[in-house]
Amino acid sequence: QVHPVESGGGTVQAGGSLRLSCAASGNGFSRKSMAWYRQPPGKERELVAGISSDGRAKYADSVKDRFTISRVNAKNTVYLEMNSLKDDDTAVYYCNVGGAFSSGRYIPNLRSWGQGTQVTVSS
Numbered sequence: 001q002v003h004p005v006e007s008g009g010g011t012v013q014a015g016g017s018l019r020l021s022c023a024a025s026g027n028g029f030s031r032k033s034m035a036w037y038r039q040p041p042g043k044e045r046e047l048v049a050g051i052s053s054d055g056r057a058k059y060a061d062s063v064k065d066r067f068t069i070s071r072v073n074a075k076n077t078v079y080l081e082m083n084s085l086k087d088d089d090t091a092v093y094y095c096n097v098g099g100a101f102s103s104g105r106y107i108p109n110l111r112s113w114g115q116g117t118q119v120t121v122s123s
Contacts, residue, residue, distance in 0.1 A: 002026050002112045004095040009117030012085055020080040020117060022095030030073040032098045035106045036080045038091035039116075045094065049080060050106030058106060062088070085121045092116040 008020040020036065035050035049059045049069040057069050068081040078095065094116045098109040 002097045002109075004097050004112065004114040006093060006095050006114045006117040009093060009119045011120040011122060014086060014121055014123045016085050016121075017081070017083045018085065018119060020082070020093055020095075020119075022078045022080075022097075022114065024076050024078070024095075024097045026076075029076040033101055033106065034069075034071060034078040035096045035099055035108065036069060036078075037094045037096060037108070038089075038119075039094070040088070040091040043091075047106055047108075048093070050099070050101065051078065052101055058101070058104060082119070085119075087121050087123050090119060090121045092118050 002024055004022045004024040006022050012018055031053050033052045036048040037045050038048050039045040048063055051057045051069045051071055066084045071078045095114045096108045097112040100107050
C-alpha cells in the first residue's frame with residue numbers, strides 16, 4: 001500500500017491560484033499513473049485530473065484550461081496547479097497513486113488515498 005501525502009491547500013479568493021503537491025513513498029513511482037480527486041462539502045468524491053506514467057493528462061470538464069497536473073519523477077511528486085479558482089472548487093483534494101487508465105478514464109487504486117488537503121475559495 002502507498003499512502004501519499006498531500007499539501008498546499010488553503011484559503012484563497014476567487015480568481016486566485018494554488019499549487020497542491022502530493023508526495024508518494026515507495027519504488028516504481030515513474031511507472032505509476034496518478035490522479036487528483038476532490039470532495040466538495042456534502043457531495044461525492046470526483047476525479048479532477050489524472051496523469052499517466054508517460055505524462056499524458058486528462059481533466060474533468062469543470063477544470064479544463066484552469067488546472068494543470070504534472071509530475072516530477074525524481075521527487076516522487078505530482079502537482080496540481082489551480083488557476084482562476086471559483087467557489088465551486090472548494091473541496092478536500094485527495095491524491096491517488098497507482099491507478100490505471102482504461103478507455104481514457106482513470107480508475108483509482110482503492111488502497112492508495114492520502115488524508116487530503118482542504119481548499120477553500122472565498123468570494
